[in-house]
Amino acid sequence: MIYPSSLSAPRSFLSLSGRAMACLSRRNRLACAALPSLILASGLVASATSSAKAETQGKPSGAKTAPAPAKGGKASKVASPAASGGLETVMVTANRRTQDIQKVAATVTAISATTIARQHLDSAADVAAFAPNVLGYNFDGRLRPRYYIRGVGNGNVANNAIGAVAVYADDVYLNSLSFQGFPLFDQAQVAILNGPQGTLWGKNATAGAIQFTSRRPEFKKEGHAQVDFGDYGQKRGEFVINTPITANTLTTRLSVRQENSDGWAKNASTGKDVGNFGDFAARFQTLWRPSDDLEFLLNTHVRDMQSSNVPYYSASGTSVYSPLKTSSRDWTNSNVNGRQALVSEGVSLHTTWHPGHGLTFTSITAFENAQRRQTGDGDYTPLEYSRSYDKLHPVQVSQEFRLASDPHQRIAWIAGAYYFHETLNDHYATATLPPGAPTTPAIIGQPAFTSTQYRQTTDSFAIFGNTTIHVVPWFQVAGGVRWTHDHLRLDLDSVQARSPVSFAGNATNWWNAQNVLSPITGIDSYHGGKSWSNVSFDVEPQFLIGKNQMLYVRIADGYRSGVFNTQITPNPVNRGGTPLQTARPVNPETLTSYEAGYKGSWFNHRLTLSADGFYSKYDNIQTSWTATDAATKSTIISLTNAASGRTLGGEFSFQARPIDDLTISGNVGVLRTKFTDFTAPTGATSLKGNEFARAPHQTANISVDWNFRTGIGNGSVGTHWNYTGHYYYLVSNEKASALQQSSVWLGDVHASFRPGNSRWEISGIVNNITGNRYLVQVLPYSATSQTFTYQYSNPRMFLLSARVDFF
Secondary structure (H helix, E strand, C coil): CCCCCCCCCCHHHHHHHCCCCCCCCHHHHHHHHHHHHHHHHHHHHHHHHHHHHHHHHCCCCCCCCCCCCCCCCCCCEEEEECCCCCCEEEEECCCCCCEEHHHCCCEEEEEEHHHHHHCCCCEHHHHHHHCCCEEEEEECCCCEEEEEECCEECCCCCCCCCCCEEEEECCEEECCHHHHCCECCCEEEEEEEECCECCCCCCCECCEEEEEEECCCCCCCEEEEEEEEECCCCEEEEEEEEEEEECCCEEEEEEEEEEEECCCEEECCCCCEECCEEEEEEEEEEEEEEECCEEEEEEEEEEEEEEECCCCEEEECCCCCCCCCCCCCCEECCCCCCEEEEEEEEEEEEEEEEEECCEEEEEEEEEEEEEEEEEEECCCCCCCCCEEEEEEEEEEEEEEEEEECCCCCCEEEEEEEEEEEEEEEEEEEEEECCCCCCCCCHHHHCCEEEEEEEEEEEEEEEEEEEEEEEEECCEEEEEEEEEEEEEEEEEEEEEEECCCCCECCCCCCCCCHHHECCCEEEEEEEEEEEEEEEEEEEEEEEEEECCCEEEEEEEEEEEECCEEECCCECCCCCCCCCCCECCEEECCEEEEEEEEEEEEEECCCCEEEEEEEEEEEEEEEEEEEEEECCCCCCEEEEEEEEEEEEEEEEEEEEEEEEECCEEEEEEEEEEEEEEEECECCCCCCECCCCCCCCCCCEEEEEEEEEEEEECCEEEEEEEEEEEECCEECCCCCCCCHHHEECCEEEEEEEEEEEECCCCEEEEEEEECCCCCCCEEEEEEEECCCCEEEEEECCCCEEEEEEEEECC
């Protein structure tokens, strides 16, 4: 693992791998990055190997070991077709039990390993384009993805934000955005669940949840290598090897991925590339099954991403209502070349035990650690208005216990407990370096310095239970309840340099306060904690119509913990005075959803349908408010509570196989959102009736895939199109063109071919085939520089791949 000079390797990593790691050089990058996973797993592997050898020695010579039943463990699988030519039965664990997706009383979208491979889905946020009423995008590249489901999401741009959409990787809840932008490789499935979650999941969520499930180790030799090349300097490599050590007892799986890209823009001021990156990730899993009733799955993973900042562009304007005049996507113009780096590692132990009487005990223990650093321009212009710096270090530990009864009994139940702890350290700073820039009043553009450091600790406890009662063959009812207690503590100090501001020597490390020669004054300090408790529930009556049809009703309550507003806005005129925005607690939000739906399959499982309608009542909404202070021209972004709102809409999904080798699937989402009570925290303006931010009225997806067979080999061709309707960037619903997103269609075309019975496969894809130029982010208008700042999504890009299977 390569740590940038600004980041130090965590102590846990160093103690495991030894401080004298001579391999930490660029040419040995691949081996070194996989090393911590191997070291972390070695203890369990050695122990398991000894046990397996002892067991083998106790058996007669030549005795055969019976295959162990596939108990516990797998989060998802795809079964055989229900009938010749029919669709595969998609299995998910939305209810913590492996179920046919058509039997789950909720809106669930499952994205298969085949789809992930054919579509060359690269990052976690890419999956949002496949689900109805779901929006996802990468903010700051792959470092901070954001998700919205049914208009509810994470509008908080602060590093301590808590998402309304719960993100899980291999059953482990990931809280910090720094953990959520991981690359997708060797995935078994991704499942997106619309609506509140909590009585079966590790963490509460008001909007929904996304499950990322990796391929587990198997008791057979398996593996592949893949290389990809494309325009804009795209280069990728993937290596996977599954190695059984002892038959049906011990097996391992190593998955490694490296990706590089040159980006698609250059900085006109410096001539350097913008948006180029290198992203390395590795995962090592060990599965030990000492008996038919007990298994341990150890998952260790590392990541190292280094890049320049994503391309941001500026456009001139005289006010927030100026038309946004975008320019070339090929050129940015900034006086600062930004850099960002992320290093992370984690380990989880998943234990499954079947003690008898149909019971299943599950324990999930996890640790995640990351360090992220960013430096860059604050105004994205050639002038010296502002610079930004941020260094974040989140560490989380979680423990989940579950005990489940036999799911085939008339009364089936799950009970569990969950604990989550996070320590988050953050240091962010802004500055204007000499000579500054011309502004009115002049002091705003003169050299300046502000720095904020804080430590937030979170402890969350929960107990939950869920019961399903099979009343009669055609009717069952499920219900659950959850009690949660959250305690957060914030220790924050913010300082500002008084005028005139000067720096020692060259200002390369301007973010260090010791390099500031001017007097520094504390402008904000918060040291205290807050606790919140909540009881949430869900009720799900289900009516079965024959073998293949179901009607359901779902009433579910969601909860998102309170948090602290840590975005301090200094006063650029009265320097050292009271800031325009201070630290303070923000209350929890709750959402109650009422949903009714239908699921069914037709024509010998050649067609599956699902449809739903929903209405949600949303209270104490955690929302991001943006305003411009007239006196100082400062942009104020604060996290606040809106009193109440509501969402309503519906979703329709289908999958069809009209002929054996042709699959057509798609979905449509319709959404309407509205604040029913919301007074802006500045200006006392009523926002009642406004729409939520990033809540498109319509979304749609359509995919067509055809598998073909020839005399020289087999292959596939397909296309996928995604539609996102109009939405506003801000809750103020500004009508300025810069602050709303027009509707957009995006499409791709992909193909693959495998000669004869060869282990080789070639494939390719063209993304954004129409070359649509559209925005994914517009930052608030800056009255200081009189500019808008915006970010484009990816241009048209192609990728060619070659893959070889080892066995």
